[in-house]
Amino acid sequence: MAKSKAKQSAAWVIVVLLLIGLLGFGAGGLSGTIRSIGTVGDKSIPVVQYQRALNEQIRAFEAQVGTPVSFVQAQAIGLDQQVLNGVIAERTLDNEAAKLGLSVGDERVREEVLRVPGFRGLDGGFDREAYRSSLQRNGMTEAEFETSIREEAARTLLQGAIVDGVEAPQAYADTLARYIGEQRSITWATLTADDLTQPVPGPTDADIQTFYDENPDQFTAPETRAITYAWLTPDMIQDDVTVDATAVRQLYDDRIAQYVRPERRLVERLVYLDQTEADAAIAAITAEETTFEDLVAERGLALTDVDMGDVDENDLGAAGEAVFATNPGDIVGPFETDFGPALFRMNAVLAADETTFDEAEPELRAELAASRARRVIDDSREGINDLLAGGARLEDLADQTDLRIATIDWSTENRDDIAAYDSFRNAAATVAEGDFPDLFELEDGGIFTLRLDGITPPALRPLADVKDAAADAWQVARTQQAVLEEAEAVAAELTATAGFETVALVATSEENLTRRSFVEGTPPGFIQRVFEMETGEVITIDAGTFAAIVRLETQSVPAADDETLTADRDVFANSASAGIAQDIFEVFNAEIQRDTDVAINPAAVTAVHTSFQ
Template identity: 45%
Template sequence: MAEKKKASKFLGTALLGLLGVSLIGFGTGGFGTNISSIGKVGDTTIDANDYARALDQELRSLGAQFGQNITFAQAQQFGIDRSVLQRVIAQTALDNETMRLGLSVGDAEVAEQVRAVQTFRGLDGQFDREAYAFTLERAGLSEAEFEADIRSEAARNLLQAAITTDTAPSDAYVDLMFSYLAERRNITWGTVAETDLETPLAVPTPAELQTVYEANPATFTTPEAKRLTYVWLTPAMLADTIEIDDATLRELYEERIDQYIQPERRLVERLVFEDQDTAEAAAAQLAVDPSGFETLVLDRGLTLEDIDLGPVAQADLNGAAEAVFALDDTGVTAVVETDLGPAIFRVNAILTAQETPFVEARDDLASDILANRAARQIQDQARGFDEELASGATLEDLAAESDLTLGTIDWTPDAEQDIAAYDGFRQAARIVGAEDFPEIAELEDGGIFALRLDEVIPPTLQPLSDVQQQATLAWQEAQRTAARAAKADAAADSLRAGTALPDLGLDEVIEQDLTRSDTIPGAAPELVQTAFEMAIGDVRTIEGESATYIVRLDAVNGPDADNPEITALRDAVETAARQDISQDVLDAFTAAVQADARVQLDQGAINAIHAGFN
């Protein structure tokens, strides 16, 4: 039963992936070709659509991870295309092995898994034939193709389950890992900070400054920089040249009236039932325990996202408005008859009515209009600027004859001032070369720019006279660190000899039952890490950013058998080890069958798919 649920969940997720890339069009001429396969593993073809969808999903995943779109060229630099190809080959190798072994599932199993996919359910939580057909049509799949995919996936699951059976780790291994993770330690520690030093810091002599300067040239060396000349024009630069009358502002205010005048709204969920009796029984249950609403939703095979209506006003709810807005606070309504059948509504929050008068909205409206008009003016001029540059005009020429502003910058990747604050400019500055001609490019706010590389300034060691203050700070920090370390070393020697830290004028902190995952507020992370590298009675010093730590290990204790979270950790260790072993066994098996079956790839087809992503 567990395997069926797992497979159904996978299929629902896989279908969403198919929908996400339904416009790719492989196998249907989406790239001007009719690619159906990119090769074979044994007697089984490697489906081109499978590879294309896997690539697209990986790109989307990377984009979500980095917070920006990832181009296919960037993905190739990370080896994503090769990784995805190997994954699809491995899956096809398992498909080929299931065919060789004659593994498959019957129509009843396929039908059950189709009905279990959440995407194919209607509002009543039951399988909806029309939703099934519509969803597959949007994904560019026939029912036969999708059900064949289900059958293949189910067969692979059977094979994988057989391969990974009986992969439990040994008790000795689990006990060893559990003891390592859950072992506890008692420590005594203290710190030596600058305030604990008796001698104030001196002022360095010229000779001492020279020594620091010569010993740390990298500290006083500027990074490589690009000296750039640029022109730019942004909407903000044109704001003073654009006039807006009140009539225009009021017209925009009326267009956005729903934004500035909002009636009371409520965050509402609607749970529809098959009949009145079922709805009344649920209402009676909620009258006793209002917190049981989520359980009712889950029992119907739905999620809270499925029933969420979002923020709604009275006008949005038709006949249900009276019951929903009659609630004085959050809660559930009685049974309400709706177009979809009897339903219960839950109000999760009440959003009070809001009204922003024209006078208060005026500045925002004017800002939007100014930005839009200025951006349009800039875009209208951009093509002409580009043509002038292509005809031989210099950046200086453009600035002299237009509203473009001329500037220069010694750009480094750390630069963030003025135009360097724009991502578009930074990207262009990063790749511009000496042979590149200036071209008009866009900025994020609707502005434009063009740049020219004048020279590359190599890393330069600055004269000591220019960095004297920086050298003084470096010398003082070195003196401060050395003084702290000397006092901490002396205190550590005294602690080993039996003198307590308070007797040395230092604060003492006692920590008990620390585990490897614990942190001590305000202390360097290395403090706990070091404690687990020590033997009982050892004393060590640790250099931190603003203090030197002294730590003594007082005791080593085994896992806390009375702590349910710790005892549950052993089960987690065993589960993780079982999964790791299972994956290793599966990887080894997949590699073996892949080698036996002989992989044949059509590099031309693969390249054609790659071209579709560029």
């Protein structure tokens, strides 16, 4: 029970910190009269709740894709609607909890407020003024904040009442664990074109014609889209950007550790629990009774575990002077470290390395220029969007801004120039004739807009244009066919007991394979095919450029007390229980949403969205 309460308290601290840390994003752009974006039953949806959830979802998506995401992009993929649906679902639970009379007392709310570090004064105690001003900055009153804590607690109680104690049938976990834990042992070999007794002759004109006729997809040109686009990248204006010399010098000074590196050593460190063990170890090395490698192995370690990499003298503390005075291969110590007495082996000397400011300046200046160019482009977005909204054509943009206009016959095969950018290819694949020319971002901080001028549908290329490619493709296909035929003949000669050497093949044995195993050098689906085999069976598998000949030697199931089986059973049981609980909760949530009136104010939602732009 105490452990459960501790977990709940820790969770509450996180919840309250999130409320404080995320509440007010964009709040400055809203009118103080807008407090809610709608109602769910008897519960209003506070503006700050929707703002917080929307900001959090956008930041999470940015972390997922690894690049900044504008609000326009977030809207394009439906993040705003996902967040709104989530907030409605949350407030539906709050409304249901209130109808059921679920709540927590003032003392519980008080405890959670007092736990928030941001509400503490210099003496570490609760500071009423810090509490009030922090909430005021985030657009909340004390009553609203404390109500949010109370509602979160009630919602947690309701969710717990629905899903706590849900367990999956034990038979499900047992069956799945046994299935995953089954093992197979095989012997296998490969047969390639080099193993063919007769080389495959080249194709005749009739062979090429037949192959061309039977495989039109291989010789069909993809859809081509004629696109006009206007774009601007940092590279285009980087040379025209002025970079302050002081900023270049400052950047060099900030990275001085990167450009001026003192003499270093490659060092290994073996730490002991006490001085006596360390003294005995260095004595044994001095007497040539053991080696550093043996001492590492005796501790159950590998050399990689004791490798410190390249370090300077200061990194080594008390051992620094001695280590830097030794020759490569020498062992010194023991010296006291933060982890205990240790022996040090110095393996190599790395000379001091210095890149002067004059040497680094071109690179630093280019970096700052690129950064400045990205800011210039970013600052130009609003003006360009205004021109587009006013009906400007792409050609007009090229005349009135720094955007450069060009055309491209784009297909999925084209990855040149602007088509090298994923963002352009995605836009080019979906743009339709007559679409409003939105402004898009490029991965390097550039921007572009585009217009579809026409589409050429996929078309079969004439044989005369692809004859060489067709001949090569026929040769590859026919050679693989010959390899598979040879492999089938070889497999037919193998029995459940005959060695692979009887068919002049070098075989490899793989023991204790499971369905989660991977055998290097095998094609996709290899393990699945192995688990479909019977003991003693020999099969051939088409690997695309070679054939695999496989014989199943043994198959087994794990013992009931196998540790791996037990661990898997627990994992599957917990996962299934969580899944069932989630399904039950979703059904419950959907049911109460059907019985709850929801009213959303579109103008208020739009106002929130405006604050993000």
